[in-house]
Amino acid sequence: MARWEPNAAERLAHAALELFAERGYENTTVIDIAQRAGLGKSTFFRHFQDKREVLFGGGTMNALLAEAIAAAPATAGPLEAVAHALDAAGGEVFTPARREFIARRQAVIAANPELQEREALKNLALIASMADALKRRGVTDLTARVAAELGALASTIAFERWSRTAAEDDFSETARQALDEVRASTAFC
Template sequence: MARWQPDAPGRLAAAALDLFEEQGYENTTVIEIAEHAGLTKSTFFRYFPDKREVLFGGGTVAGLLVEGIASAPPESGPLDSVAEALDALGRTFFTADRREFSGRRQAVLNATTELREREALKRIELTASMIEALNRRGVPSLTSRVAAQLGSLAWEMAYDQWIDTDNSEGFGPLARQALADVCAAGVVH
């Protein structure tokens, strides 16, 4: 692959995933990832601080969540705003062409303690981003926290279903259904 080709971050992520699958996360170096992508080590570090981050998309997902909440209609309540953000992820990030990559990525994460820990920290950061976005909409702090936590749980449930190659449904509808299921489960009779 030539160095001048576009999407260096995507190429690096694809190369890292291939190598992590082939030789394991622990046995793969940044230099190997860069070479496999047809790039240099300095290009790798222009986009990612370390090999752990190459599978986590930088701040793209957080930005999409914040933007989705901010662009929800003014009359939307907190959960509807979170649902809008999850829909935005489905339209722009968790698209059909990323499903296979995402499933492979999740298998690598599941097999590596260090990556599972990083994923857990990323989810905490994403939940915090949703809380801040809801607070900027004027949602009270406690309500923002609850809505963001419910949204995070719905996202996890939907993502697990979405990466299943037997499932052809889009992420947005899965996330909305998961959010409805999570809210229904919270109702005490």
């Protein structure tokens, strides 16, 4: 691939996944990833802080969820605003076209404790982003935190289901169903 081609970040992510699967995470360098993508090391560092970040997309998901919560209808309650955010994730991140990439990414993360730790930290940051976005909508601190935590739980459940289903299944629908189930289960607590 020529260096001038667009989508450098996406190319780097795909190259990293290929190399992590072939050689293992520990045996792959930033230079290896950049070369596989047909780019230079400096291009890699323009997009990612280190080789872990190539799998985690910086703060892209945090921003997507916060923007979607902010854009939810003014009449939406906290969980409905979170559902709006999960819809946005389904429309932009968890798409049928990205299903294979996401499944491969999860396999690499599952095989590496360092990446599992980074994934856990990322999930905490997502919860904080959603809670902050809800607070900006005027939701009280505790309610915002609970709604964000429930949204994260629903997202995890939805992701597990979505990743095991047919390619055409819609993440947004799966996430809404999971959120409804989580909400219903709180009645028994």
